[in-house]
Amino acid sequence: MFLNQRVFSQVRSLTFNFIKLLIGFQFPTVEEINCNQLAQLLLDSTKPHPLLLDARSQTEYAVSHIETALRIDPLTDDLTAVSTVSQDRPIVVYCAVGYRSAKLAQKLDEAGIKCIYNLSGGIFQWANEGRLIFQNGHPTKVVHPYNAIWGKLLKAIYHTQEC
Known part of the structure; x- marks a missing residue:
């Protein structure tokens, strides 16, 4: 069983790397931030905390999200809520694995909003690294797996039963 878990972990890592390459190819102007860098930004009281x-x-967000995150429809054309953000405040966009958020980050950049980053690996990577996620202001251990296929990139201990 341990060997199977180790092999599956390696397959998950390779798949994440492939997705990251695909996202980089599809959205070459979108800047990435990894989970460690975001965690450091969130802890640094000397710099503006990222939005x-x-x-x-909405269903995925309701299950869990990164603390203080605001949900934004990735298909929206109404970016007025974000346009009032100070130009020196970084904006970090994330989704399950990084594709929808990269698409939104590109749209924000094209709209003239600056200092935008896509969270590499998304909330799946964040949770897989054991970082805190929240539901209704309280820590939780589950993440919506998006669907049965993409959910395989999320460690089983973080799965909710919703798909």
């Missing part, structure tokens, strides 16, 4: 935008569905 976190969750680009998942």
